[in-house]
Each structure stands twice: as C-alpha cells, then as structure tokens.
Amino acid sequence: MYSKEVMDHFRHPRNVGKMENPDGVGKVGDPQCGDEMIIYIKVENNIIKDVSFETYGCAAAISSSSMTTEMMKGKTIEEVLQITNKQVADNLGGLPANKIHCSVLAEDGIRAAIDDYRKKSK
Amino acid sequence: MNKIYFDNNATTRVDDEAIKIMNEYFSSEYGNSSSAHGMGIEALETIDKCREKIAAYINCEPSEIIFTGSGTESDNMALLGYCHLKKPDECHIIVSEIEHSAILNTAKELQKEGYGVSFAKVNREGIIDLDYLESIINEKTKIISIMYANNETGAIQPIKEISEITRKRNIVFHTDAVQYIGKGYIDVKKTEIEMLSASGHKFHAPKGVGFLYLKKGIHIKPLIFGGSHERKIRPGTVNVPYIVSMTKALDVAYRDKEKNTKYIAGLRDTLKTGILDSIDNIVINTPNNSVYNTLNISIPGIEGEAMLFSLSEMGIYISTGSACSSGDSKPSHVMTAMGRSDLEAHGSLRLSLSKYNSQDEIDYVIKSLKEIVDRIRKISPYK
Numbered sequence: 001m002y003s004k005e006v007m008d009h010f011r012h013p014r015n016v017g018k019m020e021n022p023d024g025v026g027k028v029g030d031p032q033c034g035d036e037m038i039i040y041i042k043v044e045n046n047i048i049k050d051v052s053f054e055t056y057g058c059a060a061a062i063s064s065s066s067m068t069t070e071m072m073k074g075k076t077i078e079e080v081l082q083i084t085n086k087q088v089a090d091n092l093g094g095l096p097a098n099k100i101h102c103s104v105l106a107e108d109g110i111r112a113a114i115d116d117y118r119k120k121s122k
Numbered sequence: 123m124n125k126i127y128f129d130n131n132a133t134t135r136v137d138d139e140a141i142k143i144m145n146e147y148f149s150s151e152y153g154n155s156s157s158a159h160g161m162g163i164e165a166l167e168t169i170d171k172c173r174e175k176i177a178a179y180i181n182c183e184p185s186e187i188i189f190t191g192s193g194t195e196s197d198n199m200a201l202l203g204y205c206h207l208k209k210p211d212e213c214h215i216i217v218s219e220i221e222h223s224a225i226l227n228t229a230k231e232l233q234k235e236g237y238g239v240s241f242a243k244v245n246r247e248g249i250i251d252l253d254y255l256e257s258i259i260n261e262k263t264k265i266i267s268i269m270y271a272n273n274e275t276g277a278i279q280p281i282k283e284i285s286e287i288t289r290k291r292n293i294v295f296h297t298d299a300v301q302y303i304g305k306g307y308i309d310v311k312k313t314e315i316e317m318l319s320a321s322g323h324k325f326h327a328p329k330g331v332g333f334l335y336l337k338k339g340i341h342i343k344p345l346i347f348g349g350s351h352e353r354k355i356r357p358g359t360v361n362v363p364y365i366v367s368m369t370k371a372l373d374v375a376y377r378d379k380e381k382n383t384k385y386i387a388g389l390r391d392t393l394k395t396g397i398l399d400s401i402d403n404i405v406i407n408t409p410n411n412s413v414y415n416t417l418n419i420s421i422p423g424i425e426g427e428a429m430l431f432s433l434s435e436m437g438i439y440i441s442t443g444s445a446c447s448s449g450d451s452k453p454s455h456v457m458t459a460m461g462r463s464d465l466e467a468h469g470s471l472r473l474s475l476s477k478y479n480s481q482d483e484i485d486y487v488i489k490s491l492k493e494i495v496d497r498i499r500k501i502s503p504y505k
Contacts, residue, residue, distance in 0.1 A: 002431075010431070016501050031504070034425050034445045034453065034468040038503050054503040058427035058446035062501055099446075 002059060003093030009063035014070050015052045024117025028108040035061045037105050039069065039113040043121075048072045048080055053109070060099035067092050068106040077117075080110055123437040126483045130324075131273050131301060131416060131474035132441060137326035137371050144328065144367035155360045156351060165362050172369040179372055180318065180335060181309040188334045188352045189365050193300040193321030194224035195345070196334040197267075199356070200296045200317045201228045203342030204265055210236030214262040218242040218250055218279075219459035220272050224319075225298055226455070229267070238262060247409040248277040248460045256287060265294040270302035270318075274443060274456040274472055275408050276416025278302070285314045294340060300324055300332075304375035305383075305413045316340050322368035325375045326476070331364035382477045387414035389475055389484050394419075396488035401495050405466055407457065415475045418443075420457070420466040421495060423504030429471060432494040438487055443470035465504060 002010070019040035029036040035057030042050040051072045055065040068088050072080045085103040089095045095103055127135070147168070153161030155169050173184040190196045205213050210232075217229045219241045233239040240258040243251045250268060259266075266288055271278045281297060288295040296317035299308060304325030310318060317340065321332040336342065336355070348357030375382075394417050398404055407418035421429065426442030433440055443454025445468060452458070457467035473487070499505050 007435075010428070013501055018503075031468070032464045034427075034464075036503060054501065056423060056502045056504055057425050058444070059431045061425070061446075062428060062498075 001096055002063075003095075005067075005091070005093040006060060006063045006095065009066040009092065010059040013062055013066035015066065015073075016054070017052050018054055019050070019052045024113045024115075024120060026109045026112025026114070026116055028112050029057070029061075029105050031056060034058070035102065035105060037061065037065050037109045039065075039109040041072070041113045041117060043077065043117055046076050046078075048075055048077070057102065057105075058099070060095055060102040061105060063092055064088055064095070064102045064106040065109070068110060072110065077114060081114060083107065083110055126438045126479075126487060128473040128475060128479065128483075128487065129439045129441050130476040131276075131472060133323045133329060134326045134476055135478055136323075136328055136367070137374050139374055140327055140367040140371040143370045144363045147363035147366050151362070153362075155362060156349065165360070168362060169360055169365060172365050175369050176333060176372060179308070179376060180303070181311050182335050183338065185353075186335055186338055188336055188356050189360060190332045190334055190356055191330055191361075193222075193298065193319050193324075193332045196319035196321070196332050197222070197224040197298055198228050199334050199342060199345055200319060200336075201225065201232065201265070201267060202345060203355075204294060204296070204317070204340070205232050205237055206343040207341055208264060210238075212262060213264045214238035214240065214260055216240050216242055216255070216258060216263060216266045216268075218244065218268045220244050220248060220274075220277075220456045221267065221269055222273055222298060222300070225267055225269070242266075242268065244277075244459050246461050248272055248275045248407065248456065249409060249411070250279050250284065252280060252283055252287070255284070259287070259291060259293070263291070263293055265296060267296040267298065270297050270299040270308070271305075271413045272456060273301050274454060274470075275418045275460075276301070276412035276414075276474075277409050278306070278411050278413060281315070282313050289314050301413060301416075304372055305379075305415065310335060310337070322364065322371060325371050327368035327371035328364050331361055331368045333368075378477070383414050386475050386477060386479070389479055389481065390415060390417050392481070393417055393473060393475075393484050393488065396484065397491060400488060400492045405462070407460065407462070407470060417473045417475075419471055419473075420462060421469045421471065422463070422465040423502050424469050424495060424498050426453075426469055426471055428498055429469075429494060432498070433487075433490060436490050438490060441472045441474075443472070444468040 022040040153165040155165040426444030427446040453467035
C-alpha cells in the first residue's frame with residue numbers, strides 16, 4: 001500500500017524533535033481526527049537554516065512531515081512557500097488516495113510556521 | 123518471516139479437522155440437498171445432522187436453526203426480517219451503541235424507513251447500562267438487539283439480565299453471538315433468547331457460512347426469495363461442505379473448550395502483564411468479564427495505524443480502532459461509546475488470540491510493541 005520512500009521516511013524520519021528557541025512554529029491538524037503536526041524553523045537571512053518536526057499520526061502523516069522538512073532545508077522563505085502537497089506526495093513516490101490529506105497537512109504546516117515567523121519578526 | 127496472527131476476532135485459521143471433512147463434501151459427497159435422488163437425500167441427511175448438533179450446542183430445536191452465508195446476513199435477517207412484518211410507526215427498535223456495523227447500519231437503515239430506533243449506552247468498561255436500557259424502552263418497543271460479546275473489547279454483555287427485561291415486557295431479544303459462540307456456553311432456553319446470530323469463521327470454520335437461531339413462533343420476512351430451502355426463509359442451494367465444516371469446527375471448539383480456555387486465557391494474561399510492565403501509560407479497554415482471547419489497549423499519543431503498520435512489517439497482525447486505518451474521519455465507535463478520549467480511541471489496539479498462538483509469539487510481540495512505541499513516541503508531540 002505504501003511506497004518504498006514512505007516506508008523509509010516512516011521508519012527513519014529525518015529532523016525529528018522539538019527545537020530550542022525556534023524562530024517560527026507551525027501547529028496544524030487536530031488530534032480529534034487522529035493527526036497533528038508541529039513544524040519548528042530557524043531562519044537566517046531569509047533562509048531556512050534548520051527545521052524539525054513532531055507529528056502525531058499515521059505512517060503517511062509521519063513520512064509526509066519528514067519529507068517536507070527535508071524539502072524546506074536551505075530554501076528561502078519564498079521558495080518554501082512554493083512547496084505544494086503534490087510535490088511532497090510525489091517525492092514520497094505517491095500516497096494512497098485516502099492519505100493525500102496527510103500531505104496537505106504538511107503543506108499547511110509550512111505556511112503556519114512561516115506565518116508565525118513573520119509575526120514574530122515584525 | 124513467520125506470521126504472528128493476533129487478529130482472531132477478525133477471522134481465524136480453519137481447523138484441520140474442519141478442512142478434512144469439508145473436502146470430502148466437495149469431491150465425493152457433493153449432492154444437492156434439494157435433489158430427490160440418493161445423493162440428494164444423503165446431503166439432506168448430512169445437513170439435518172449438522173442442524174441437530176448445532177441446535178444441541180445452544181439448546182434449541184433443530185428446526186430453529188437457519189443456515190446463512192455470514193454473521194452479517196444473520197443480523198440483517200433478524201432485524202430487517204422481523205421489523206418488515208411490522209409497520210414503521212408501530213415498531214420501535216433498540217440496539218446498543220457498541221454493536222457491530224452489521225447491526226448498527228441495519229438499524230440506521232430501518233430508521234430511514236421510518237422505524238423508531240434508540241441506542242443503548244455502555245459504561246466505561248464497555249458493558250450495557252441496564253438502567254438506561256430500561257429507560258429507553260417504550261410501549262412500541264418490539265425488538266432489542268444486543269451483542270453477546272463485543273468484537274473490539276471482548277466485553278461479555280449481561281445477556282441474562284437483558285433477557286429478563288425483554289421477557290417481562292414481551293419484547294423479542296436478538297443477540298449477535300458471533301464473538302461468543304464456541305468460546306462460552308449458550309443456552310437459549312435458560313437465558314430466553316428469541317434470535318441469535320453466529321458466523322463460522324470466527325471459530326475456525328471457513329468464511330461464508332453462519333446461522334441464525336430463530337425461535338419457533340417468531341416470524342420474519344425473508345430477505346431473498348426462491349426455492350423452499352431453509353424453510354423458505356433463506357432460499358438458495360444449501361452450502362453442504364461449509365455447513366459440515368462449520369459443524370465440525372464447533373464440535374472441536376466445545377470438545378476442547380476447557381483446555382483451550384485455560385491455554386488462551388493464560389497467553390492473554392501474560393501478554394497483558396508483559397505490556398503493562400514494559401510500556402508506560404497504557405489504558406486497558408478489555409474488562410475482567412470478557413471473552414478470554416481478547417486484549418484491547420490504548421496507547422494515547424500513538425496513532426493506531428502507525429502502530430499497526432509497524433507491527434505488520436514485523437510479521438505481527440493486529441487491528442486498531444484508529445480512524446486512519448479505515449479511511450474514516452472518526453475513530454472506533456466502541457471506544458467513543460466507552461468514553462475514551464480521542465487520543466485513546468485513535469491509539470487503541472486489539473490483540474485477539476487463538477489456540478494456534480504460542481508463548482514465544484507473546485514474548486516477541488511484547489518486545490516488538492515496546493520497541494515500536496519507544497520509536498513512535500519520540501516522533502509524537504504527545505509522549
């Protein structure tokens with residue numbers, strides 16, 4: 001049911017954990033529905049210097065979070081805002097139809113983290 | 123990789139004796155029980171013997187057993203069949219909140235047709251609240267359907283007490299005994315039950331065969347129409363090999379009951395203790411009074427599908443009440459009815475054992491569960 005990439009990111013998720021003193025935090029999802037994702041970012045000169053996540057959810061939610069953080073690293077704010085849920089799913093070798101919402105969650109997570117960063121840095 | 127199958131409330135491996143006898147009825151005794159010739163008569167006699175045996179196990183008359191294709195069919199036959207002989211505005215139905223979807227969705231269908239339907243509540247242990255049940259009965263209540271034992275938690279319901287309530291008020295009592303038959307003794311006379319559903323594949327018979335016990339004098343409308351098989355209540359060529367196999371599986375289940383109860387209950391208790399000793403913050407969802415093979419736990423903060431998937435990769439097969447596993451947005455209705463929080467419901471796991479499981483498997487599952495929980499808790503914001 002899941003691709004090799006999903007399984008790899010689920011088994012060995014990258015960038016896991018809470019971040020000390022992040023510049024932005026995005027919290028999305030709802031534990032009531034069985035998923036919640038928190039993305040932490042550190043920004044230097046408009047570039048995502050560091051990123052990490054904590055996710056409560058299924059294998060697809062965890063691997064989407066992991067893939068998203070990998071895709072964000074080293075990019076500018078403007079670039080990460082261009083990341084779409086479809087790109088996340090594609091990089092994971094596709095997601096089953098009923099799990100697409102997990103990649104949407106990841107995309108929402110990026111926006112929430114950037115929003116928070118922009119608010120804080122005003 | 124070895125398969126460690128801990129999902130015996132979903133289905134079971136077919137018993138060797140049940141396979142052996144079934145095969146004879148595929149290749150040599152394959153007559154149609156409706157045929158007038160010798161092979162037909164033999165098939166009919168075989169079916170009658172099966173009917174007698176099964177009737178004896180639940181203490182009813184052979185003529186009160188109707189063979190069906192599944193537990194779901196038996197449930198539909200009981201509820202739809204009974205209600206469709208009554209007018210919607212004159213018939214109120216009660217089912218419990220923790221019923222299998224075969225009953226819940228049938229009741230909801232009747233609701234759409236205009237029948238009154240109420241849902242009996244359970245307490246935190248997942249056991250029917252009898253006071254509440256009595257409070258929702260009204261003068262139009264014609265039938266109450268409450269399962270013998272719950273498929274998710276194994277909780278055995280107060281069937282005797284419910285039957286006393288239905289007796290007193292002259293209400294028909296149907297029970298879905300799919301998870302109980304073969305594991306516990308049933309006596310539909312002592313505990314007055316009018317209808318009872320069973321399914322073979324939960325007690326080591328093949329999938330696709332079950333039965334409905336329908337007490338003499340209770341009338342139901344058939345779901346399908348055709349020949350005169352099964353007293354015209356369930357037409358269709360009688361599935362002789364599967365019925366023979368189901369009967370053998372039930373024979374074996376009751377023949378070996380004491381031995382298997384002790385063995386499987388022992389495994390389950392070691393599993394429970396092992397999990398509680400090695401993993402923090404476990405919620406036990408299976409009450410003391412439960413079928414002996416079932417253990418339902420919640421690991422709050424870990425989504426069940428992630429757990430199920432990780433275990434499956436290690437060759438361990440279980441099930442979960444999380445929404446994500448079924449593609450639903452809501453977690454298990456049983457967990458919700460029991461007042462479990464969202465995190466507890468999404469993190470519920472059911473491990474259901476059989477005689478084919480071993481102590482080595484229990485040890486391996488405890489160890490694997492701990493490893494996976496430790497790994498996934500590191501990822502989760504809820505530790």
